[in-house]
Amino acid sequence: MVVRFWGTRGSIPVAMTTAQVQRKLVAALTRAAGRVLDTPQKVREFVERDLGFAVSHTFGGNSSCVQIDAGGSEYTLCDLGSGARVFGNDLQAARGPSGHTFHVLMSHPHWDHVMGFPFFMPAYTEGNRIVIYGCHPALSEAFRRQNAAPFFPVEYARMTATIEFVQLEPERDYEINGARVRAKLQRHGGDSYGYRIEQNGKVVVYSTDSEHKQDDPAEVMGFVEFFRNADLVIFDSQYSLADAISIKEDWGHSSNIVGVELCQLARARRLCLYHHEPIFDDERIAALLDETRRLEEITRADHRVEVSAAWDGLEIVL
Amino acid sequence: MDLAHTRIAGTTVLSPAGRIDHATAEAFKAALAPHVARCAAGQDRLVLDFGAVEYISSAGLRVLMLAAKQAKVQGGILAVAALQPIVREIFEISRFTLVLNVFATLDEALAA
Numbered sequence: 163m164v165v166r167f168w169g170t171r172g173s174i175p176v177a178m179t180t181a182q183v184q185r186k187l188v189a190a191l192t193r194a195a196g197r198v199l200d201t202p203q204k205v206r207e208f209v210e211r212d213l214g215f216a217v218s219h220t221f222g223g224n225s226s227c228v229q230i231d232a233g234g235s236e237y238t239l240c241d242l243g244s245g246a247r248v249f250g251n252d253l254q255a256a257r258g259p260s261g262h263t264f265h266v267l268m269s270h271p272h273w274d275h276v277m278g279f280p281f282f283m284p285a286y287t288e289g290n291r292i293v294i295y296g297c298h299p300a301l302s303e304a305f306r307r308q309n310a311a312p313f314f315p316v317e318y319a320r321m322t323a324t325i326e327f328v329q330l331e332p333e334r335d336y337e338i339n340g341a342r343v344r345a346k347l348q349r350h351g352g353d354s355y356g357y358r359i360e361q362n363g364k365v366v367v368y369s370t371d372s373e374h375k376q377d378d379p380a381e382v383m384g385f386v387e388f389f390r391n392a393d394l395v396i397f398d399s400q401y402s403l404a405d406a407i408s409i410k411e412d413w414g415h416s417s418n419i420v421g422v423e424l425c426q427l428a429r430a431r432r433l434c435l436y437h438h439e440p441i442f443d444d445e446r447i448a449a450l451l452d453e454t455r456r457l458e459e460i461t462r463a464d465h466r467v468e469v470s471a472a473w474d475g476l477e478i479v480l
Numbered sequence: 481m482d483l484a485h486t487r488i489a490g491t492t493v494l495s496p497a498g499r500i501d502h503a504t505a506e507a508f509k510a511a512l513a514p515h516v517a518r519c520a521a522g523q524d525r526l527v528l529d530f531g532a533v534e535y536i537s538s539a540g541l542r543v544l545m546l547a548a549k550q551a552k553v554q555g556g557i558l559a560v561a562a563l564q565p566i567v568r569e570i571f572e573i574s575r576f577t578l579v580l581n582v583f584a585t586l587d588e589a590l591a592a
Binding site: 375377379382403404407417418419420425453456457461 | 502505506535536539542549566569570573574575577578579
């Protein structure tokens with residue numbers, strides 16, 4: 163199973179600023195001083211080996227969209243944030259414009275999780291089929307309304323792909339594109355739902371836009387069971403714990419601290435920090451990742467959780 | 481949870497010990513509650529001597545945050561002191577050092 167991240171930013175898409183680009187260039191050129199980098203290959207090796215992630219890469223700025231690829235001919239996505247635009251374009255360039263079937267698990271219909279759909283070109287191509295699953299009764303309405311005046315110039319009816327909506331119930335198992343899928347209600351304004359996706363002996367949990375107050379042991383254990391023995395937990399870590407339980411309480415997001423704790427309790431193998439705070443630059447997210455790895459290390463008992471931070475373009479092979 | 485307390489020059493010092501985690505956070509909250517209720521304007525300041533606390537989870541940090549908020553509303557002062565290195569790191573990573581009064585030693589907290 164391969165998990166591909168097409169959009170990892172929380173709340174709103176962002177783009178790097180000129181100042182941020184120049185900071186990377188200054189850092190890279192400073193580190194290159196005194197080296198002989200006289201061929202593209204030497205430069206590439208230097209970039210890949212000697213520059214840290216925050217200098218040589220970017221975490222990216224597209225909003226939520228993750229592909230779960232278990233090798234079948236159809237596609238499974240989690241959410242249709244702005245990252246879905248990139249996925250759709252890449253797919254059509256590589257595999258042609260039509261004849262594709264997409265299964266989309268929607269956490270909730272907030273803007274940042276649906277805004278990629280009006281720009282999802284496979285939706286405008288006859289011969290494609292898009293099945294959108296979710297627990298919100300108004301999911302179909304949300305998609306239709308954003309593809310309508312005054313929000314968007316192209317009406318929903320102009321989407322010539324076959325588009326279906328399938329209502330799911332939380333805490334029930336479904337078979338979707340060959341995977342066993344279970345949704346779980348999460349604390350978020352208007353509700354959100356996490357998904358536990360099991361296929362070919364691997365388990366991925368997609369849990370974003372989920373606030374954890376950690377004051378109700380039954381609720382904590384409910385998430386521990388949901389994450390139990392997962393190979394990968396994709397986790398909303400937008401806020402610091404201090405912010406999440408003070409000035410940003412009830413804003414519907416969680417922290418790296420809670421992600422580590424739940425994954426340790428659930429004996430999950432990997433934790434992937436996700437739904438990054440839009441005001442954070444690459445250095446800040448890289449520092450957050452380092453801190454989270456350190457936290458996992460100093461609080462570890464007999465089970466190690468591998469910690470990573472999602473970025474647009476990341477592939478995790480399970 | 482056994483929450484030893486002493487009174488030093490207008491300050492009530494509480495000394496929790498061990499792990500404050502999901503299993504013990506509620507007991508910590510209950511033990512702390514009567515002291516926080518008295519942490520008000522014109523009353524004793526409250527200092528939590530964390531010298532014997534080995535670990536604190538998000539649930540425990542939440543208890544501290546709620547206590548600090550309540551004390552503030554009441555016009556009182558609540559501080560935490562003498563964090564062990566690992567607990568200090570947890571405070572820093574969770575950004576609690578930015579929202580709570582944290583002192584390196586009990587003496588510094590008492591002198592503040």
